[in-house]
Amino acid sequence: MNNSLKTVLAVVLLALVALLVNSLVSRPPTKTALVESLLVNGSFDGSVEPWRTHSSWPVAWTDAEGDGSLQVTATSDRNAAGRGVLSQCVNLVAGQRFDLGGRFKQDERSTQAGGGRLRITWFDRQGCAGSGSIDTAFASPGQLPGWQELRVDTVTAPAFAKSARVSVTQSIDGAGDYIGYWDDLYLRPAGGQ
Numbered sequence: 001m002n003n004s005l006k007t008v009l010a011v012v013l014l015a016l017v018a019l020l021v022n023s024l025v026s027r028p029p030t031k032t033a034l035v036e037s038l039l040v041n042g043s044f045d046g047s048v049e050p051w052r053t054h055s056s057w058p059v060a061w062t063d064a065e066g067d068g069s070l071q072v073t074a075t076s077d078r079n080a081a082g083r084g085v086l087s088q089c090v091n092l093v094a095g096q097r098f099d100l101g102g103r104f105k106q107d108e109r110s111t112q113a114g115g116g117r118l119r120i121t122w123f124d125r126q127g128c129a130g131s132g133s134i135d136t137a138f139a140s141p142g143q144l145p146g147w148q149e150l151r152v153d154t155v156t157a158p159a160f161a162k163s164a165r166v167s168v169t170q171s172i173d174g175a176g177d178y179i180g181y182w183d184d185l186y187l188r189p190a191g192g193q
């Protein structure tokens, strides 16, 4: 085989590889990827924006866990306590069904046990105005090492709902510190509807 033939063959081979890679890369996204979360920046990429944080406990963005997450440090001198730490409001349509979930990790430096809740409150006006009704469904982390998946049962926007607030509370069981990380929070149309 002479050199020019080798070159031609190499070029053809490269072109075939390029075609193959291109077809793999440009493949349409899976159904899961098409179903987008209504929540903005649920993965806390680079910041907490546009989430609202509201607690007298330290609540802050951190990259301590590799990629961005929300770190909450619950503290108590004595009694068990719980506080709302994070929320985001989304406008939606009554009757829509959603999957709500996220991930949580408790920091092993915690000196006290604790927990939390991921839940949703429905409002009868857009922008989480008007009167609100807390859904009875919620997800709570267990006393487990490492990241754990939180998955609320499928929730349905009531007939009056025009918006909803997804919120996170964190709690501590007694005196000490309970440090937790929240990440990858989502509110997605259920079943890819």
Ligand SMILES: [Ca+2]
Residues within 6 Å of the ligand: 043, 044, 045, 067, 068, 069, 183, 184
């Ligand atoms: Ca993240």
